[in-house]
Amino acid sequence: MSKFEKSEWAEKKHAMEFVENADIYILERKRLFKILKSFYQYFLLNKELKRPIRVLDLGCGNGALTMELLKEDDKLQATLVDGSSEMLKNARENLKTHSHMNFIHKTFQEFLESEVEGSDVLTDEFDLVISSLAIHHLHLEEKKSLFHYIYNHLNSDGFFLNIDVVKAPVNKLESWYRVLWSEWIRENQSNLKVETNFEYLPLQYKNNPDNHPDKLQDQLDALKSVGFQQVDCYYKYGIFSIYGGMK
Numbered sequence: 001m002s003k004f005e006k007s008e009w010a011e012k013k014h015a016m017e018f019v020e021n022a023d024i025y026i027l028e029r030k031r032l033f034k035i036l037k038s039f040y041q042y043f044l045l046n047k048e049l050k051r052p053i054r055v056l057d058l059g060c061g062n063g064a065l066t067m068e069l070l071k072e073d074d075k076l077q078a079t080l081v082d083g084s085s086e087m088l089k090n091a092r093e094n095l096k097t098h099s100h101m102n103f104i105h106k107t108f109q110e111f112l113e114s115e116v117e118g119s120d121v122l123t124d125e126f127d128l129v130i131s132s133l134a135i136h137h138l139h140l141e142e143k144k145s146l147f148h149y150i151y152n153h154l155n156s157d158g159f160f161l162n163i164d165v166v167k168a169p170v171n172k173l174e175s176w177y178r179v180l181w182s183e184w185i186r187e188n189q190s191n192l193k194v195e196t197n198f199e200y201l202p203l204q205y206k207n208n209p210d211n212h213p214d215k216l217q218d219q220l221d222a223l224k225s226v227g228f229q230q231v232d233c234y235y236k237y238g239i240f241s242i243y244g245g246m247k
C-alpha cells in the first residue's frame, strides 16, 4: 500500500468532510483565494499572452483553486492532479462546463517516480503551478524533489504559488499560532451561524501523523536552491502562508 493510500485523504469520508466544511475552518480561506487571484491578474493576465494561460493545480481537491482562477480568466487551460479519486470526481463535476480541463489521478510521489524512471506523466510546460494545503503532507526531502519537478515543468518566467500550513520557528510560537487559529474558527463560526464546532481542529492537526509541515524559511531556501527567483512569502497568518517564486 502506498503512503497516500495509508493517509486519511484516501478515505472518501475525510475528503467529503473537507469539501463541505473547509470554508468554516481554513483560516481566512476567502482572503487566500483573493491573494491568489490578485497574483494571477498581476503576474499572468498582465502579460497579455496571445494564447491561453496554462495552469497546473497540484492536490486540487474538488478544484476550488482552479474554479477561483476561472472567475478571473475563463480561457485558462488547467491540469488538475490529485491522489484521491473521490476528490477528482468532485473536481470533474465542478468543472464540467469548462473545456480544456485535464484531470490526472496520481500522487505526488508517483509523479516524482515517473520523472526518475524517464517516463514522466507530465510532458507539458505551465505558466503557473498552484497548490493549496497539500504539499505539507510531504517530508522536506520530498518537498525539495517536488519543487524541482515543478521548476522543470514551468515555462521560463513561469510562477509557482503555494498556499500551505508551515511550522513555526519555535514551539512557543507554534502553540500560539494554534490558539490564533482556534480563535479565528470561533469567530468565523459565529459569523456564519454554523452549529458544528471545529475549534478542536488545530490540536488534531498537530497530532495528525499525515501532516509534515516544515519551517517557512526552509521551504523558501529549498525553492531558491532549485533555482527559483523572486522567492518570498506573500502572506502569513499564524501557520497559514502563501509563498512562491518565479523561474
Ligand SMILES: C[S@@+](CC[C@H](N)C(=O)[O-])C[C@H]1O[C@@H](n2cnc3c(N)ncnc32)[C@H](O)[C@@H]1O
Binding pocket: 004, 009, 010, 018, 022, 058, 059, 060, 061, 062, 063, 064, 065, 081, 082, 083, 084, 087, 106, 107, 108, 109, 131, 132, 133, 134, 137
Ligand atoms: C486539504 S485538501 C486541499 C484541496 C484543495 N487544494 C483546496 O484547497 O480546496 C488536500 C488535497 O491534497 C491531496 N493530496 C494529499 N497528499 C497528496 C499526495 N501525496 N499526492 C497527491 N495528492 C495529495 C488530497 O487528496 C486532497 O485532495
